[in-house]
Amino acid sequence: MTSYTTEIIDDGKMLINMGPQHPSTHGVINFLVETDGEVIDRAIPEIGYLHRGIEKIGEMVPYPGFMPYTDRVDYLAAMFANESYAMAVEKLLGLELPRRARYLRVIACELNRLASHLVGTGCMPMDLGAFTPFTHWVRERETANDLTEELCGARLTYNYLRIGGVSQDLPVGFDKRLLQYLDHIEPIIPEFNRLITGNEIFVKRLANVVPVTGEEAIAYGLVGPNLRASGVDWDLRRDLPYSAYGEMDFEVPIGKGVRGVVGDCYDRFVVRIEEMTQSIRILRQAVEGLPEGELTCKVPKKIKPPAGTDAFARTESARGELGCYLLADGTDKPARVRFRTGSFAAMCIIEDKSPGLMIADLVAFIASIDVVAPEIDR
Amino acid sequence: MLQSHLPLFLVLVVALGLGVFILVVSSLVGPKRPSAVKADAFECGNPPSGYARERFGVKFYLVAILFLVFDIEAVFIYPWAIVFSDSTRGAGTLSPLLVVVEMVVFVGILMIGLAYAWRKGALEWGPEHGKGLETTTAGH
Amino acid sequence: MQDLVSFLNSQLQTVFGLSETLFPYVAAAMVLAIAFGFTVFAAVYAGVFIFFERRIAGRIMSRIGPNRVGPQGLLQFIADAVKLIFKEDIIPTSADRPLFKLAPYLMFIGVVAGFAVLPFSHRVIAADLNVGLLYVLAITSITVVGVLMSGWASNSKWALFGGMRSAAQLVSYEIPSGLALLPAVLLSGSLSTQEIIMAQAGSPEHALTAGGWPWNWYIFHSPMMFVCFVIFFIAQLAEGARLPFDLPEGESELVSGYNTEYSGFRFGAYFTAEFANTWIAGALCVIVFFGGWQIPGAAVPSAEAIAASGATWTWFGYSIEYAGWGAFWLEALSFLFFIVKMAGVVFIIIQLRWTVPRVRIDQMMTICWKYLLPLTFACLFLILGWMIVLPWESTAALVVRIVMALAGAVLLALYAWRVRYNIHSAGDKVYPHWII
Numbered sequence: 001m002t003s004y005t006t007e008i009i010d011d012g013k014m015l016i017n018m019g020p021q022h023p024s025t026h027g028v029i030n031f032l033v034e035t036d037g038e039v040i041d042r043a044i045p046e047i048g049y050l051h052r053g054i055e056k057i058g059e060m061v062p063y064p065g066f067m068p069y070t071d072r073v074d075y076l077a078a079m080f081a082n083e084s085y086a087m088a089v090e091k092l093l094g095l096e097l098p099r100r101a102r103y104l105r106v107i108a109c110e111l112n113r114l115a116s117h118l119v120g121t122g123c124m125p126m127d128l129g130a131f132t133p134f135t136h137w138v139r140e141r142e143t144a145n146d147l148t149e150e151l152c153g154a155r156l157t158y159n160y161l162r163i164g165g166v167s168q169d170l171p172v173g174f175d176k177r178l179l180q181y182l183d184h185i186e187p188i189i190p191e192f193n194r195l196i197t198g199n200e201i202f203v204k205r206l207a208n209v210v211p212v213t214g215e216e217a218i219a220y221g222l223v224g225p226n227l228r229a230s231g232v233d234w235d236l237r238r239d240l241p242y243s244a245y246g247e248m249d250f251e252v253p254i255g256k257g258v259r260g261v262v263g264d265c266y267d268r269f270v271v272r273i274e275e276m277t278q279s280i281r282i283l284r285q286a287v288e289g290l291p292e293g294e295l296t297c298k299v300p301k302k303i304k305p306p307a308g309t310d311a312f313a314r315t316e317s318a319r320g321e322l323g324c325y326l327l328a329d330g331t332d333k334p335a336r337v338r339f340r341t342g343s344f345a346a347m348c349i350i351e352d353k354s355p356g357l358m359i360a361d362l363v364a365f366i367a368s369i370d371v372v373a374p375e376i377d378r
Numbered sequence: 379m380l381q382s383h384l385p386l387f388l389v390l391v392v393a394l395g396l397g398v399f400i401l402v403v404s405s406l407v408g409p410k411r412p413s414a415v416k417a418d419a420f421e422c423g424n425p426p427s428g429y430a431r432e433r434f435g436v437k438f439y440l441v442a443i444l445f446l447v448f449d450i451e452a453v454f455i456y457p458w459a460i461v462f463s464d465s466t467r468g469a470g471t472l473s474p475l476l477v478v479v480e481m482v483v484f485v486g487i488l489m490i491g492l493a494y495a496w497r498k499g500a501l502e503w504g505p506e507h508g509k510g511l512e513t514t515t516a517g518h
Numbered sequence: 519m520q521d522l523v524s525f526l527n528s529q530l531q532t533v534f535g536l537s538e539t540l541f542p543y544v545a546a547a548m549v550l551a552i553a554f555g556f557t558v559f560a561a562v563y564a565g566v567f568i569f570f571e572r573r574i575a576g577r578i579m580s581r582i583g584p585n586r587v588g589p590q591g592l593l594q595f596i597a598d599a600v601k602l603i604f605k606e607d608i609i610p611t612s613a614d615r616p617l618f619k620l621a622p623y624l625m626f627i628g629v630v631a632g633f634a635v636l637p638f639s640h641r642v643i644a645a646d647l648n649v650g651l652l653y654v655l656a657i658t659s660i661t662v663v664g665v666l667m668s669g670w671a672s673n674s675k676w677a678l679f680g681g682m683r684s685a686a687q688l689v690s691y692e693i694p695s696g697l698a699l700l701p702a703v704l705l706s707g708s709l710s711t712q713e714i715i716m717a718q719a720g721s722p723e724h725a726l727t728a729g730g731w732p733w734n735w736y737i738f739h740s741p742m743m744f745v746c747f748v749i750f751f752i753a754q755l756a757e758g759a760r761l762p763f764d765l766p767e768g769e770s771e772l773v774s775g776y777n778t779e780y781s782g783f784r785f786g787a788y789f790t791a792e793f794a795n796t797w798i799a800g801a802l803c804v805i806v807f808f809g810g811w812q813i814p815g816a817a818v819p820s821a822e823a824i825a826a827s828g829a830t831w832t833w834f835g836y837s838i839e840y841a842g843w844g845a846f847w848l849e850a851l852s853f854l855f856f857i858v859k860m861a862g863v864v865f866i867i868i869q870l871r872w873t874v875p876r877v878r879i880d881q882m883m884t885i886c887w888k889y890l891l892p893l894t895f896a897c898l899f900l901i902l903g904w905m906i907v908l909p910w911e912s913t914a915a916l917v918v919r920i921v922m923a924l925a926g927a928v929l930l931a932l933y934a935w936r937v938r939y940n941i942h943s944a945g946d947k948v949y950p951h952w953i954i
Binding site for chain 2: 626784902
């Protein structure tokens with residue numbers, strides 16, 4: 001940070017720290033913003049500000065013991081980090097999951113995606129000054145959290161998945177309550193759209209703001225909703241199906257430039273809203289078609305993959321592809337753990353896209369790419 | 379005239395007195411635990427980088443200048459409104475139409491000024507979003 | 519205020535038999551007391567309004583809002599004020615101390631002084647100035663100085679950004695807001711707030727034209743006048759830094775804007791001033807566009823009649839003595855009318871605040887300079903023409919006003935219906951049920 005400061009102060013522009021104590025940097029993020037008061041010359045995200053060394057911890061704990069740590073990768077969508085890690089270990093061991101476990105994973109993950117998008121799309125209007133939609137979405141998220149709590153006893157850091165399956169079966173009556181919740185939230189999404197998505201000020205603030213073209217999105221390695229908003233039709237759940245997604249019927253919403261150009265902030269917002277509808281659709285199918293069977297497959301007592309083997313598994317997280325790389329060294333602990341996260345890639349595009357934006361646009365941009373601070377740095 | 383303003387000053391004095399009183403009470407009962415960090419300027423939890431009073435966007439000053447022009451004119455229109463109102467009641471010596479025409483000329487000149495400022499880009503703020511952008515879609 | 523003082527004095531003299539020699543001292547004490555009363559009234563009203571806003575915000579956000587201190591949380595603002603008084607007053611070391619301390623006073627004074635010319639009824643007004651309207655516009659712009667001063671004195675970047683933004687915004691919107699009031703001055707021929715209110719009346723002979731019937735309100739004078747009201751309303755939203763124009767303190771962009779560095783009661787002064795500003799905006803709307811405190815059917819005695827003794831209010835055929843207690847109740851009723859109308863305007867401001875996002879600064883400037891300003895001038899000249907073609911007293915003008923008022927009623931009904939629809943479609947109910 002110091003080197004940046006001296007380097008930029010020389011050209012006589014005003015420098016300002018945005019974050020960590022700033023309402024629109026979601027979590028502990030720090031930007032160094034060079035501005036004339038309104039128009040930004042450069043916004044430099046400080047990547048590494050919230051580095052906690054989760055990957056290093058992974059090298060020091062046995063394979064199953066790392067699962068709770070993965071929850072801390074992305075606190076809004078912890079289930080996906082669970083799943084990425086579990087899938088990577090399963091790949092190392094060559095495990096085949098029972099069908100019921102796959103379905104339960106889909107239920108857990110999609111419920112989590114719904115909860116995560118509720119926060120993401122709720123924060124967007126909040127960062128533009130409209131507080132009300134956020135409170136409504138948090139109200140809805142509460143039920144989603146309650147359901148997850150029933151499922152695994154936790155509301156934020158789930159630790160629900162296990163290597164080779166899931167930790168617990170659905171509680172009694174869970175499917176009924178989940179369907180009830182889905183019936184409840186489905187008509188609320190149009191209500192939300194009426195309240196905020198179609199709001200003229202909202203559209204004017206987001207449409208045409210910071211468009212990211214498809215080529216750019218691929219070049220910067222954007223993933224998930226951010227990539228799809230740029231018009232790139234790519235979703236792991238459909239294109240490289242894992243767990244039970246191959247058996248699900250759903251659509252992949254992509255950015256169409258409804259009110260501006262493809263890939264603008266508005267598209268990124270709309271894609272997330274549409275993904276919520278699809279999540280509801282998937283959840284319905286998963287609950288209704290839940291097969292009977294085991295919760296876990298046969299997992300060796302001591303997990304010791306042979307030295308030198310490695311595995312990379314990726315899931316479609318709420319923030320895009322969440323990859324987990326594992327390198328085994330023959331002991332019960334991995335030699336190397338590495339996460340490839342969506343927020344990290346999204347963070348990297350900010351600096352190059354920032355020149356010429358206004359402070360308000362930067363806020364909208366950060367909100368639209370839906371970064372979560374701990375996921376940037378792990 | 380002065381007598382009608384007297385209550386006004388009284389209200390002002392009382393308001394000021396109330397404000398001072400509350401602040402004095404606050405300084406008496408409030409805690410005083412100063413520290414260097416607490417007394418730092420707020421910059422989102424970081425030590426301030428550089429000074430606040432540096433080069434600043436010139437547009438704000440431009441707005442101030444525009445305001446000066448237009449607000450003085452607006453204030454000038456107020457007495458005129460009274461004159462017009464009197465003339466419609468036959469109280470003044472001028473015919474209402476003449477009064478209106480005078481104001482049309484005056485505001486016309488003002489509007490030319492606005493058009494000039496507009497053309498010169500004094501009313502433009504920041505980047506124009508979505509100008510010159512093409513709609514692109516890429517497949518994977 | 520002299521009017522109020524002399525009224526109370528005469529009552530005191532007749533009731534308690536006070537001697538004439540004591541009169542100046544009693545009057546002076548009374549003037550002070552009334553001035554103090556107005557200030558406290560302003561503070562209390564701001565507090566009640568804060569309660570009003572927070573409960574409505576709670577309702578909109580599907581939560582409860584403050585309901586612990588006092589009946590239904592009505593005294594929450596007192597608890598808040600006490601809390602703020604007991605907070606530490608922090609002044610940053612890099613700040614310009616004198617300016618930093620002075621700025622909140624300017625805010626406070628700007629608002630309270632603006633308050634002084636608001637007529638709540640025929641007699642409840644601190645100072646009826648002959649330039650009242652101009653005075654309100656002028657004195658409330660002192661807050662611009664306060665805001666800019668606080669932004670500069672804080673010597674903190676976020677505060678400076680907020681100060682600059684709000685200076686740009688407040689001065690820009692001063693122009694359309696000032697010009698949108700001009701048609702009312704044209705129509706009434708006066709700048710006094712009282713006279714503008716009293717001019718919004720038809721012929722005093724007939725109960726259906728006298729006093730504050732909606733078709734006598736200036737807002738329904740002509741379609742352009744309605745546009746003027748909308749312009750004024752938007753401009754006042756910006757003046758009061760309310761959403762969608764809360765850029766000066768837009769908390770998700772500028773942390774807290776110009777008052778970032780303030781704490782304790784200095785922050786409280788900003789907070790109160792901001793709320794009171796909204797209230798003044800509502801009051802100005804009511805004074806200029808909604809007939810002020812006028813009661814439907816009640817013809818107020820003229821100034822000459824009051825000067826000569828024996829003046830009466832006439833209300834639906836009844837004559838009520840101006841100096842008597844009967845008139846007192848009429849005053850109380852008009853006070854109620856004023857407050858209810860104002861609460862209506864303020865309610866819409868609050869509802870907007872919790873419904874819409876914030877505009878960007880370039881959009882804010884565009885709205886002001888490229889749309890509102892030319893539109894205001896156009897309206898001004900159209901109204902001039904309208905006044906010459908259709909004078910206020912003519913029957914045709916009255917018919918147009920009645921049609922406009924009916925259209926306004928339809929608009930209001932549509933609005934209420936939309937609110938009801940939205941509440942009910944969310945599966946919600948309004949208590950008590952009969953409201954909507």
